[in-house]
Amino acid sequence: MPSILFLDRETIFDEPGFFRDLNLDQVTNRVFAGMDQWKALFYTALTTPEAVMQRQRVMRDIERADVQAILQKFTTVMRDMESLRHRVETTYYPLQRHLWFLDAAYTYCQMVERLVVELADRGRLESDGMRAVLHYAMEYVASDGFRTFVRETATRREELGAIHYALHIRGNMVTVGSDQDTTDYRRDIEETFDRFRHQTVVHKAKALSDAPDMNHVEAQILDRVARLNPDPFKNLASYVEKYHERFVDPGIAQFHFEVQFFLKYWEFMQALASHGLAFCYPEIATDGADIYVYNGFDMALADKLSQAGRTPIGNDFVLRDLEQMAVVTGPNQGGKSTFARMVGQVHHIARLGLPVPGRRARLPVCDHIFTHFESGEPSPHVDGKLADDLRRIRAILDDTTSQSLVILNEIFSSTTLKDAKFLGEQILARIAAKGARAVVVTFIEEWAVFNDRTVSLVSEVLPDNPSRRTFKILRKPASGRSYAMTLAQQHGLTNEEIKERIGSASEPDASRASI
């Protein structure tokens, strides 16, 4: 049975420690709301560049609008089918039970056949994973067992669908008979009033709600209909007998499970993308060279802001060549923690083989992501807390390798400055010795020049108005761009961008024609 996940390790069912610090727990809950089984897939990172790239290819296939539509429909119908099967178990009247069963079976047959036809029709799938699934499904659909099932299902439906009956109600007497009359009184009425038809008035006649279960009057009517048409109902009974055991193929069921991992993440991405936020597939860094994400953003924050129709400010994280450690300093509330979370998030998402928040990225497959976020709350037992912190950090450092990412946020900020400086320097030296990459958010500016592999980043403030924050994290020295133009740029109001925006909006066809 083919898999599109390429899991190269056991699934992790417990939320990793860094999820909470990076607010990835919030992201998980948004992406997989009410879908606990899938959360484990979000916890479980892939460990090799190959597995990551294979998944990226699957995601690229799934992301294609046409394939996307097919798969969305597939999962929707699959869920409908499951609820029909559930209904079969819970329905009281036997005739109705049989009819529900037929419905579920028909839904299933249709769905699988359509999936194969549509996927095969959509040109070349690029990923091994999706190609294997398609191949598997094609063989299944062509198999004798499935063909027979489809044929019998269709015949049962035709027989039952051909039944028309007439109903007359007078007082308390209900009469059921066969129906040959083809008139439709409604058309006569429509014709009479046709000249008043008015485009701006559409009457929304409420569809009468109908519970799926039957009442005894309906059951009696169905019973009379079955008496008028004995053969189709007899055939239906033996069909149900024959296929009563599970008819859903395990391979199809597995695909249904796995594909939702991709679809759910895609939906989440799409919700943010509709607010103008970009996601990208990171290039997987297998050597030591540049690591970067441009215009990266914190997905949890983006999700929160988007509810209010706003978007977060994107930031660039770049480590060139031998650069190993980014030290972020600057005033409070300037977006430093958000920046650190963003860096952690993109590293984790990258190793899930999914697109990361940002315009362009090149990222490694980390073996570990370690975080230590100071809560900022003053602790009543400073000494005890410091000891706990140090123990935790020790544990982190023991497992750290050159392939790890360590994120330290305001570490030791609740101890004395002298202690903080001393302890911090020891720890930074250890991280440096391990060769791990690190993001360190701190108020201790000396660390910004810790060694020659350290990059200094600063959260930007306005000299004339320090209370205003841009949430930009910049490599010092600053780019020299004026603040106002930066702001204009953020609003897409540079000369070029305006022309592009007006041009592209007014000539949608021209751009299409030029392809």
Next chain:
Amino acid sequence: MRVSLMHPEQAFDWRQPLPDGTRDLAKDMALQGVIGVMAADDPFVTQVMERALLCSLQDPAVIRYRQAVLADVLAHPQVIQAMYDLVVETLEQRRHHFWGGLASSPSSKLHAAVDLIGLMGENLVHLRDVARDSRALFRSEGLCAFTLRLDQDLSDDYLNHVKNRLRDLKFKNGFHMGMRLGRGGKGAGYVLKGPEPRRVGWPRLARREPSYSFHIADRDEAGYRALGDIRNRGLHDVSATVVQAAEHIAGFFLQLKAELAFYLGCARLVNHLRDLELPLCVPDPAEVDSSVMRFDGLYDVGLALNVGRRVVSNSLDADDVSLIVVTGANQGGKSTFLRSIGLAQLFMQCGMYVPATAYQMSVATGVYSHFSRMEDAGMDRGKLDDELARMSQIVEAISPGSLLLMNESFAATNEREGAEIARGVVDALVESGVKVIFVTHLWTLAEEWYRASSPETLFLRAERFRDGQRSFKMIAGPPLETSFGADLYRQIFTQG
């Protein structure tokens, strides 16, 4: 049965959402005061006037179509008023006769709708008679065609036919329906076959064989409810159709009300301005791509209504100009000048007459305004950020051929930065085919544009005499460095 008094083919949609950015535009143009006079504070008419003014026409032919109808309305106000009164009365009756909302059953809705159609039918006859009597008076294509349609579509024969139908729909002897097996074996595809013929005894169905009957026991309340439910399903479609027909007829009245309200609103303002002896002209709209901009004696109608007399007016001859830069004295009438153009353009593009002695303009694909706002826009947003956000929304909505009125944009930062942004924005808009009128204190930028001496840029400034007095008129001339804030200071601090 179309109304089509505001457009030869389309029904005027007075419920459409206002286009992006028009809320700011309405505010900047002080449209509320003008609409207040037109609508005489009637909320329905206000809604209609807002839509008519802010959802501009772009086809000069349609603009002329409305201008012609307006001329007829002004010439024969009593006929139009009579129609309007009849329409209002009908809709009032309908309001008292509503079919109990969505919750009521198809059969009770059907009864209510049948009654209502009967009622509205009587007023249709009255309306037709008014149209018949007044047809010869009208000259405009819109009113001539409308009155003719009423006369032809509502013949006596047709109205009799409707009466018979309404009688059948009461289903005195029950009805008979056909269906098939739906999901889960429940009935589906209910089709009403028609009323049961007037006959005593066995239903017509039962005479065909084979058939099976059963009875609901007398005390089986659930059974009766289930039966009522099935009956309602049978009636559902026909009920919906009849309700829809009633809605359509009411919709016709409502549409007519909206379109007549528009003209009556225009007429109210025209008469008001005539009483004040203020000039009005029938504007001459030119095609979108024509680049015509010429007017005489143009004044800010909102201001004139406020002060109740003649106010300063301006003239301009600026064909082929794509950017007008207005500089000069504070309190010199620059904002008024911008408003007078914005309002005139909105008036012209809704079919209304224009407060000027002559007005010839290309139709704009959209009118937008970007006025600096003095009040604080919110806690977490700086003024410049807010201005930029509004400009970004405008850029999102604007298209080539639009008109943008900018008033002191980007004054929320220092001049160097403001100019840097404004240059990029205005140049890009003009190059994209947007016509921009820019009132600004960014003198360095204005000066720079002036030196570039593009034939498509026109420079105006608020006139100011040597003694510091202002005429409130805009005159052509190079940008002036000072904004005369000192004047204002002197005026406020040395007088009185």
